[in-house]
Amino acid sequence: MIKINRQNILKAKIGPKNGMEPAVLRELCMAKQPLVAAVLRSAGKEGYGFLKLPDNAKLLKQIQTFAAAQKKYKWENILVLGIGGSALGVTAIKEALLGCFHDVFRKPRLLVLDNVDPVFITDAAERLDMKKTLFVVISKSGTTVEPMALFALAKEKMMKTAGKNWKKHFVFITDPRVGLLREIAGNEGIAAFEVPPNVGGRYSVLSSVGLLPAALAGLDAAGLLKGAKKMRGLIAKAKGEENPALLLAALQHYFDKEKKKPMTVVMPYCNELWRVADWYRQLLAESIGKNGHSGPTPLSALGATDQHSQVQLWNEGPDNKFFIFLRVISQAADLKIGKILPKPMDFLNGKTLGRILDASYKGTSESLAKNGRPNVTLEIPKTDAETVGALFMLFEFQVALLGLMYGVNAFNQPGVEHGKQITKKILSGR
């Protein structure tokens, strides 16, 4: 299971300015312990529906059956039309389990079209063979501008390309009862899965929103749920600083409020987990950034790559960040350098890439510690479906805890309404 290395927040390691005594950390976590039970008690209530998603064996079965039935079409492209919470989770699963070059080298491609940029969409539309494409249209409300605009274009195209058979190229994921997508599904007889009403978009990755595209791409949807369930069990049982969700939430809140660190950097030393950090950006920003003053700003970064881009600022710029590293212990593949390089680079000979990457992680986390910059590390056994599911649950639970710590509703997003209204007004010509 995932463990958290917290050496680099202790006073003994990072000094008195930001460092904590072990007893202070212990007390901080124990004081917040009742919040864990409070979150668990809310399971199933508005917003807290995400806690029950790992138990939905019936949905899993439906998804697996649907995905198996689609195999006969030999789709070359699974095209997800969704944005925000309907895109970031799928992308995170895809990169974690299929790698970063999947669409370049293998099929079916799993492409997420999460914008209405005209060049981006035209390029995809002109190059993809639409006869071999399945569209997964995702909008919880069924009225999100971007996926609905793309759905309109896709429907028009497929009616031309496939005639009456256009409907078999579509599957929807939306509210079980209301909204335009649900209405169209009913009228046209298009397959449609549900986003449970008590689950918000950014907490929906373990619903059909994440599971269906994963299953269509041949990925282990069951493993995602299994990992999430295990993590939920661990969080429900573990006390104080041994509880990973509680520890992360308590530290993030403490460093923001007590030590003036309004930013949290999430940095996997792993290309495949980079998009999990992007998914977390939405989860944290939309859940906690409200009420005019609260909410750390999330930053995502990639190790070792961003050592050559951001570490200068992190080490010697303003002391205003808290860092969460993700470190993978066992690599699924690796390459070893032979006796190739002369001095002064001969120290790389005989080393694997995994070892070089890990030494880079140690270099960065230790240099930050030496500069007094607090950082913790999630030690991840390996990047499989169970691990990814566990990470989703860990971060969702952590953010639900942060909602209670900050005293904000972690499940709404009133701050995006005004911009939406202006956009709609412009487009309606009113």
Place this chain on the structure above:
Amino acid sequence: MIKINRQNILKAKIGPKNGMEPAVLRELCMAKQPLVAAVLRSAGKEGYGFLKLPDNAKLLKQIQTFAAAQKKYKWENILVLGIGGSALGVTAIKEALLGCFHDVFRKPRLLVLDNVDPVFITDAAERLDMKKTLFVVISKSGTTVEPMALFALAKEKMMKTAGKNWKKHFVFITDPRVGLLREIAGNEGIAAFEVPPNVGGRYSVLSSVGLLPAALAGLDAAGLLKGAKKMRGLIAKAKGEENPALLLAALQHYFDKEKKKPMTVVMPYCNELWRVADWYRQLLAESIGKNGHSGPTPLSALGATDQHSQVQLWNEGPDNKFFIFLRVISQAADLKIGKILPKPMDFLNGKTLGRILDASYKGTSESLAKNGRPNVTLEIPKTDAETVGALFMLFEFQVALLGLMYGVNAFNQPGVEHGKQITKKILSGR
């Protein structure tokens, strides 16, 4: 040419807390005007070499000749081995001019391997046809761990695959005299281009570092330089707030220091320019983040996508950010929605994606303004090579100005040394 819309920093628009009177803005820029001449006077001095890169017609010719000669090999893959400043500029050019799906649909692929993640690299190595691959190895010092590790693996592989012909699969970009790459180039007779010693990695995109991969991928390297030259001319001539580099630098410094906004968000409403924002992240962070307290933290975002991820926090979270939007006026391609959607989404019928995207930009920038959050917009005529070259020069000049405003050396990066030493020590087993 690129223009800056600055309505949303004025008091009349965003209120008294963050807003400026027009006269204050005018005076602020005029007071800093002498710094423009100071930067121009330094052209060619240590670090300031970037200012002269657009004039190197001889290098451009060499690059074009080399790229033309490579055509006979019919490379399927141009593989850049570089990290930080040796990767971010190439990636920015690639996405801006080839689009986001280039490697999925077309050849030669232009892949940038900017990490030593073992799964990431193994995946590429196993899938690519090495016989049809050209490696562009970029390291200014010739001793950067990540590209040198990948070079070692590539050399070993190509010696097995191509025998004595392995050398024709490589071209280097490195210091003209010192370092291991230069040494190997000399010993083995491998083609090698130069990074001028007075140009730092993060300012090197308009040297062979950006131009050679661009030319190898068939892109308009001359256009990049032409656009940069035009922008440099504009910056040298325009006074006060009409000077885009001066205006951006003055505002960024002002909002950081006077209005407590330690973060700058760069958000193109354009997938193709998203990586320019990532390139800027390094430029700003490494150049200004030093001396223990100075330097805004850069964030890159994508419109409209991140409206569904970050705008909640930006509008209603802590008031600690300054925003730079990039807006493309004329789209290279577009798609129009037919009479497809029923109510309540029928307002999208008859609209182009470009218009929807632009309405989204307006919704976001105006809602931020209404919440008193300062933002400016770079109005970009279109995304071609000249525009991209102009953006590079604009931002590089702006950051050089910021160096003078903050009183820091914008061209070194001492804060990454300690981590590097730890990494090397671990790998050397000492």
